Amino acid sequence: IGPEGEPRGFTANSFTSVSLDPPLVLVCIAKKALGHPVFSTSKCFAVNVLSEEQRAASGVFASKSQDKFSAVEWRFGPTGSPLLAGSVATFDCDMEQLVDAGDHSILIGRVREFSHNSSQPLGYCRGAYVSLGLSQEALAAAPPDMEVGAILEDEGRVLFFETADGFFELPAGRGLGPPGDTRSLRGRLAAKAIEAHLGFLFAVWDDAASPSRTHVYYRGTVDAPHSSDHQVRLVDIDRIAGLNIADAAVRSMLARYVRECREDAFGVYVGNAVEGEVRPLAKPAAMNTSSPGQQI
Numbered sequence: 001i002g003p004e005g006e007p008r009g010f011t012a013n014s015f016t017s018v019s020l021d022p023p024l025v026l027v028c029i030a031k032k033a034l035g036h037p038v039f040s041t042s043k044c045f046a047v048n049v050l051s052e053e054q055r056a057a058s059g060v061f062a063s064k065s066q067d068k069f070s071a072v073e074w075r076f077g078p079t080g081s082p083l084l085a086g087s088v089a090t091f092d093c094d095m096e097q098l099v100d101a102g103d104h105s106i107l108i109g110r111v112r113e114f115s116h117n118s119s120q121p122l123g124y125c126r127g128a129y130v131s132l133g134l135s136q137e138a139l140a141a142a143p144p145d146m147e148v149g150a151i152l153e154d155e156g157r158v159l160f161f162e163t164a165d166g167f168f169e170l171p172a173g174r175g176l177g178p179p180g181d182t183r184s185l186r187g188r189l190a191a192k193a194i195e196a197h198l199g200f201l202f203a204v205w206d207d208a209a210s211p212s213r214t215h216v217y218y219r220g221t222v223d224a225p226h227s228s229d230h231q232v233r234l235v236d237i238d239r240i241a242g243l244n245i246a247d248a249a250v251r252s253m254l255a256r257y258v259r260e261c262r263e264d265a266f267g268v269y270v271g272n273a274v275e276g277e278v279r280p281l282a283k284p285a286a287m288n289t290s291s292p293g294q295q296i
Contacts, residue, residue: 001042007069007082008038011062013124014104015047023111025091028104034064040098040105046081047109049089050122055129057084058122078113089116118153118199118221147207147215148176148185151257152196152222157234158257159194159222160243168233168243170217170250171196192232195223200266203253217253219266237261 002008010033018024027047029039039045050058060071073085077092084090093109100106123129149172152159160168171194177184182191189196198220207213225232235243240258245251260266 001080001082002038007074008035009061009068009082010035010039011058012047015049018108022096023114024096024108025093025111026106026108028101028106030104032103036105039107042095044079044081044092044094045107045109046077046079046083046093047091048084048087049116050084051086051088051119052122053119054084054086054122058124058129086119088119088121090114118219119197120199146175147172147213149173149215149217150185150196150198150220151202151217151254152194152220153237154222154224154234157236158240158254159196159225160233160235161231162233163231166244167246168235169245169247170254172217192225192229194225194232197221202257202266205249215249219257 010029012027012029014028016026018026025047027045029036054072057072060068065071069082074082075085077083077090079092079094081092083092090113091109091111092113093111095107096110097108098105099108149170151170158170160170162168171185171188173181173185173188174183175181175185177186179186179190181187198218200219201216202219203215203217205215207215224234237258240254245254
């Protein structure tokens with residue numbers, strides 16, 4: 001916030017975590033930036049990690065516009081810094097330290113409040129915006145025998161369909177499909193009046209019994225269903241291991257999901273129902289090759 005109480009902001013191309021204890025993050029700002037005098041003397045600042053839907057905001061805050069905040073919805077955070085609505089994550093920070101670094105200044109912030117959701121983050125590489133997940137538009141044109149499913153979470157619970165014989169299944173269908181196609185994933189969800197939001201790709205594997213068939217599963221979120229359909233169940237993540245799930249590959253995939261939720265570090269499994277590798281998304285780590293019982 002500027003000296004006259006006005007919100008100030010810029011699009012940063014350098015941001016990282018620094019420390020867990022105490023919780024510190026850093027962001028860099030060019031000394032020639034118009035906002036440098038304000039940020040270098042401020043007692044607090046906030047970092048907003050943009051979602052794919054906030055591409056326009058990225059452009060506005062990278063510009064020299066005098067009234068950037070008129071183009072976005074925002075609110076004051078606990079420190080008084082501006083937080084952008086719809087961000088994937090927000091870090092509201094007190095200024096811990098200002099470090100001189102060549103033609104930039106490094107702002108080190110002590111995190112006072114943090115929030116996040118499962119939206120797709122906005123990516124930028126080599127002068128262009130990029131998508132960090134498998135294109136859902138590409139899936140829409142995929143072969144109709146491809147199974148597309150989703151692990152949909154709502155406040156620590158995962159959505160399942162319970163069958164008449166007591167088995168639990170994740171929502172899945174033949175292709176991503178439109179809501180009107182009752183065989184597709186979107187169609188099955190629409191038929192039960194379920195509002196879902198697909199995010200990151202989580203697993204892709206070839207069917208052992210039918211090698212030409214591929215299974216694709218996303219992570220995502222779901223608004224708590226208000227359906228009277230007795231098949232719809234929201235199960236606490238800690239109870240998933242005890243569910244009666246017929247498909248061994250799906251059981252293994254869910255075991256990895258539970259583990260990675262606890263670690264808050266997700267990857268993407270690519271392979272088949274026998275072996276493959278988990279490619280980390282959140283943290284640099286060695287790729288793992290193992291049986292589906294361990295890593296799908």
